Amino acid sequence: MKWRAAILAAGVCGWLVSAAGQQPQQNFDNVKIQVTPVQKNIYMLFGAGGNVTVQVGKDGVLLIDTEFEPLVPKLMAEIKKLSDGPIQYIINTHVHGDHVGGNDAFYKLIPKNPQLPLNIIAHANVLNRLTAPGPNGAPGTSTAEHPGFPEDEYDTPYKDFYYNGEPIFIYHEPNAHTDGDSVILFRGSDVVTTGDIFTPDSYPFIDIARGGSVKGEIDALDHILELTVPADHQEGGTYVIPGHGRVCDEADVVEFRDMVVIVKDRVQDLIKKGKTLDQVKASKPTEDYDTEYGANGADRFVEAVYKSLSGK
Amino acid sequence: MKIFKQIGIAGLLVLTSVPGYSEIDFTGSWTPLFHEDYPERFPGPELGDYMGIPVNAAGRLRGDSYDADRISMVSQYECRPHGSDYNMRGSANLRISRDLDPVTQAPVAFHTFIGFQSAQRTIWLDGRPHPPEYADHSWAGFSTGVWDGNMLNITTTHLKEYYIRRNGVPRSDQAVVTEHWTRHGNYLTVIVVINDPVFLTEPLVRSENWIYDPGQEILPSNCEPAPEVPNPPGVITPHHLPGTNPFLHEVADWYGIPYDAVRGGAETMRPEYRKVMGKPEHVPEKCERYCDCGKDAGACNLH
Amino acid sequence: MRRILFAILIVGAVPALTFAQGGRGGGRGGPPPQGKAGAPVDLSGYWVSPIFEDYRWRMFTPLKGDAASVPINDAARKIVDAWDPAKDEAAGEQCKAYGAAGIMRVPGRLHITWQDDNTLKIETDAGTQTRLFHFTGQAPKEGEPSWQGYSAAKWEVTALPGGPAGVGLGMLPRQGTKSRTLDVVTTQLRPGYLRKNGVPYGANTTLTEYYDHWSEPSGQEWFTVTTVVTDPEYLAIPFVTTTDFKKEPDGSKFNPRPCTAR
Numbered sequence: 001m002k003w004r005a006a007i008l009a010a011g012v013c014g015w016l017v018s019a020a021g022q023q024p025q026q027n028f029d030n031v032k033i034q035v036t037p038v039q040k041n042i043y044m045l046f047g048a049g050g051n052v053t054v055q056v057g058k059d060g061v062l063l064i065d066t067e068f069e070p071l072v073p074k075l076m077a078e079i080k081k082l083s084d085g086p087i088q089y090i091i092n093t094h095v096h097g098d099h100v101g102g103n104d105a106f107y108k109l110i111p112k113n114p115q116l117p118l119n120i121i122a123h124a125n126v127l128n129r130l131t132a133p134g135p136n137g138a139p140g141t142s143t144a145e146h147p148g149f150p151e152d153e154y155d156t157p158y159k160d161f162y163y164n165g166e167p168i169f170i171y172h173e174p175n176a177h178t179d180g181d182s183v184i185l186f187r188g189s190d191v192v193t194t195g196d197i198f199t200p201d202s203y204p205f206i207d208i209a210r211g212g213s214v215k216g217e218i219d220a221l222d223h224i225l226e227l228t229v230p231a232d233h234q235e236g237g238t239y240v241i242p243g244h245g246r247v248c249d250e251a252d253v254v255e256f257r258d259m260v261v262i263v264k265d266r267v268q269d270l271i272k273k274g275k276t277l278d279q280v281k282a283s284k285p286t287e288d289y290d291t292e293y294g295a296n297g298a299d300r301f302v303e304a305v306y307k308s309l310s311g312k
Numbered sequence: 313m314k315i316f317k318q319i320g321i322a323g324l325l326v327l328t329s330v331p332g333y334s335e336i337d338f339t340g341s342w343t344p345l346f347h348e349d350y351p352e353r354f355p356g357p358e359l360g361d362y363m364g365i366p367v368n369a370a371g372r373l374r375g376d377s378y379d380a381d382r383i384s385m386v387s388q389y390e391c392r393p394h395g396s397d398y399n400m401r402g403s404a405n406l407r408i409s410r411d412l413d414p415v416t417q418a419p420v421a422f423h424t425f426i427g428f429q430s431a432q433r434t435i436w437l438d439g440r441p442h443p444p445e446y447a448d449h450s451w452a453g454f455s456t457g458v459w460d461g462n463m464l465n466i467t468t469t470h471l472k473e474y475y476i477r478r479n480g481v482p483r484s485d486q487a488v489v490t491e492h493w494t495r496h497g498n499y500l501t502v503i504v505v506i507n508d509p510v511f512l513t514e515p516l517v518r519s520e521n522w523i524y525d526p527g528q529e530i531l532p533s534n535c536e537p538a539p540e541v542p543n544p545p546g547v548i549t550p551h552h553l554p555g556t557n558p559f560l561h562e563v564a565d566w567y568g569i570p571y572d573a574v575r576g577g578a579e580t581m582r583p584e585y586r587k588v589m590g591k592p593e594h595v596p597e598k599c600e601r602y603c604d605c606g607k608d609a610g611a612c613n614l615h
Numbered sequence: 616m617r618r619i620l621f622a623i624l625i626v627g628a629v630p631a632l633t634f635a636q637g638g639r640g641g642g643r644g645g646p647p648p649q650g651k652a653g654a655p656v657d658l659s660g661y662w663v664s665p666i667f668e669d670y671r672w673r674m675f676t677p678l679k680g681d682a683a684s685v686p687i688n689d690a691a692r693k694i695v696d697a698w699d700p701a702k703d704e705a706a707g708e709q710c711k712a713y714g715a716a717g718i719m720r721v722p723g724r725l726h727i728t729w730q731d732d733n734t735l736k737i738e739t740d741a742g743t744q745t746r747l748f749h750f751t752g753q754a755p756k757e758g759e760p761s762w763q764g765y766s767a768a769k770w771e772v773t774a775l776p777g778g779p780a781g782v783g784l785g786m787l788p789r790q791g792t793k794s795r796t797l798d799v800v801t802t803q804l805r806p807g808y809l810r811k812n813g814v815p816y817g818a819n820t821t822l823t824e825y826y827d828h829w830s831e832p833s834g835q836e837w838f839t840v841t842t843v844v845t846d847p848e849y850l851a852i853p854f855v856t857t858t859d860f861k862k863e864p865d866g867s868k869f870n871p872r873p874c875t876a877r
Contacts, residue, residue, distance in 0.1 A: 230388075233429050258382075349669055501857055503837075573674065578665075581667065581674075605684060612684075
């Protein structure tokens with residue numbers, strides 16, 4: 001039985017890694033975890049995968065996303081420098097491996113305390129996809145095999161609770177980056193964590209296969225803009241922790257949203273003129289954004305927008 | 313012991329009296345002089361005018377796509393200050409103050425305050441490092457300065473994306489801006505060098521002058537964003553689709569300039585470009601726009 | 616007490632004598648050296664001015680009547696409106712826009728050398744003009760006006776004239792700011808044009824320039840000249856511009872060509 005579990009685990013890991021579009025078997029030995037204070041109770045950690053949000057306070061520690069599994073010991077070491085308190089919450093913004101990959105490892109590392117149980121929260125579609133049958137007909141996995149899976153799931157428009165002295169809102173953003181995206185607002189600290197809906201250093205990865213769409217992506221960005229309030233002359237105020245990249249604020253989200261809208265409009269115009277996907281790509285609708293967001297991701301982005309709009 | 317005491321006291325006095333070079337004091341109130349590019353800097357640049365900018369194809373397309381309606385329809389644009397590099401084009405009056413170390417009296421920082429949108433910036437002189445790559449960016453960026461004789465050399469990183477010119481030619485958030493400030497009597501000369509790997513093929517160098525104006529008062533600028541015009545149905549961000557901007561030939565026709573020159577690019581900025589540049593499509597008989605801009609040191613009016 | 620004071624005087628006097636001349640070293644006493652010997656920066660070589668600013672007024676001959684940005688007065692406005700390049704050509708005045716007050720704005724290259732230890736020479740390929748910066752003092756009283764006038768130059772020293780730049784805690788002089796600027800004042804100018812389309816400057820013009828050398832982080836050298844044109848006849852206030860010159864590795868692109876009135 002052990003060998004079967006090992007194969008399944010390897011399959012799920014491989015699936016999770018490939019779902020994120022990352023190279024398998026990445027060497028994490030030289031990855032250093034960078035820590036930056038964001039605002040009040042909130043810190044941002046990043047290493048090789050998605051950004052990790054850490055909220056600390058008198059109640060304990062809350063994490064958003066968990067990076068890749070091999071980095072968990074290093075993440076824990078940095079978190080311990082910020083707080084000795086127990087980790088009571090993990091929230092996953094979406095299903096991709098560079099954001100949920102460390103869940104199991106965190107679950108194993110965190111001391112069990114019946115009075116202070118660990119709550120791992122995500123939208124229901126995240127757990128659905130994690131436990132769904134894998135590629136090539138491999139059977140789905142269970143939470144018994146992966147205790148780090150987010151069993152505290154929600155399927156309402158939002159979920160809220162109070163922790164470390166502030167209200168926390170978890171908003172579901174339907175069919176954006178994926179169909180299980182959550183955006184989290186720390187109302188007291190005035191910080192928003194967006195997951196991969198917002199990635200200021202790269203084109204958004206609209207995961208059509210997992211329910212993503214360009215309309216949902218734009219709607220989600222618009223919702224983030226409703227949550228953010230700049231402090232003075234369009235700067236500061238609500239800080240935004242993106243899925244990848246630097247700490248941002250509302251003005252940065254606007255630039256990103258505008259880019260997505262403009263590229264969408266260009267692709268839409270070409271579809272109206274009857275262009276095929278290859279013809280749309282050849283016309284380079286992202287040409288003026290490629291250096292900023294990375295030419296490597298341009299085709300994937302354009303393809304996702306095309307499929308989103310054309311239904312093909 | 314007495315002789316050692318005497319020498320020690322004398323030595324102390326010599327050490328504290330070693331003559332040192334002082335630094336320029338930039339503090340005070342300054343008014344920008346608009347004796348160069350007045351129409352562009354104050355009323356605003358013409359659409360499609362990329363002259364004098366070593367812009368690449370990406371920057372041109374961004375400029376061609378730009379629709380100024382964005383500032384009205386996207387409320388988050390309404391109260392933006394300029395980036396600190398653009399501010400030094402002289403968009404508004406300037407006040408410079410400085411912090412001194414209380415013990416050594418050495419300058420620790422200069423602070424600038426520009427009237428437009430109350431833009432503030434700190435230029436650190438104490439040798440502190442710039443923030444890491446993943447720190448947040450701001451309109452002012454993070455600036456440090458180092459003296460070289462009578463010139464202050466400033467390096468600014470961590471800028472938010474903004475414009476090189478207010479007709480949509482962008483400056484990315486990956487740019488590093490260096491400035492060189494010097495003062496000659498009542499003139500402050502500021503040289504701004506923009507290194508932008510995203511939109512420029514080589515550094516853009518612009519230099520402006522300010523005149524000392526101790527009598528000026530800069531009031532705070534209050535701005536509250538509000539929806540000003542309704543968006544047309546389906547329009548989130550106004551822009552021109554590629555190849556559809558109808559305004560790009562205006563500046564060439566108004567001023568009798570070859571269209572290729574209007575499109576900018578490093579090759580158009582060398583003296584030898586005059587040998588290869590094309591002919592303008594239309595040359596007015598005489599000046600029809602901004603002809604008296606700045607006359608008698610006054611305003612810059614279209615007619 | 617007397618011995619302490621005596622010791623202070625003796626110990627303090629030595630560096631006071633050493634630094635008495637202020638400025639940037641050199642012999643004992645007197646003002647800092649000028650000319651080639653006193654140069655804090657090296658302006659020699661070939662330089663080009665990429666046209667980043669005032670593009671449509673410099674790269675092209677502006678349209679007749681276009682005086683945008685120049686603080687001209689009514690008298691100048693009449694001249695601007697009457698500009699006729701054919702008349703300038705007929706009168707042999709094709710070089711009116713290449714005089715000292717305007718030449719640094721004309722697209723072109725410079726070749727800067729030391730003609731002798733006290734004269735810095737600037738040759739322009741545009742209009743084949745030569746400017747001489749004399750470090751020996753003011754213009755002669757009976758000078759003949761010319762396109763380039765007479766330029767009196769000095770390396771800027773910001774210490775107070777005629778004495779030590781203030782006194783520090785001890786008895787030693789401050790040396791003012793360690794300036795790297797070249798100051799040039801040009802007079803005896805023939806009336807010319809600030810721009811090729813006839814924006815004028817008159818015979819009583821004084822041209823004050825400040826040359827500042829700087830480098831990019833890459834090491835690429837530049838200098839910026841701040842030009843202040845003071846003309847009581849045609850300008851409401853002094854006309855102040857800055858022009859940036861980039862150093863070139865050699866003179867292969869230096870292209871002497873004659874003045875043109877158009």
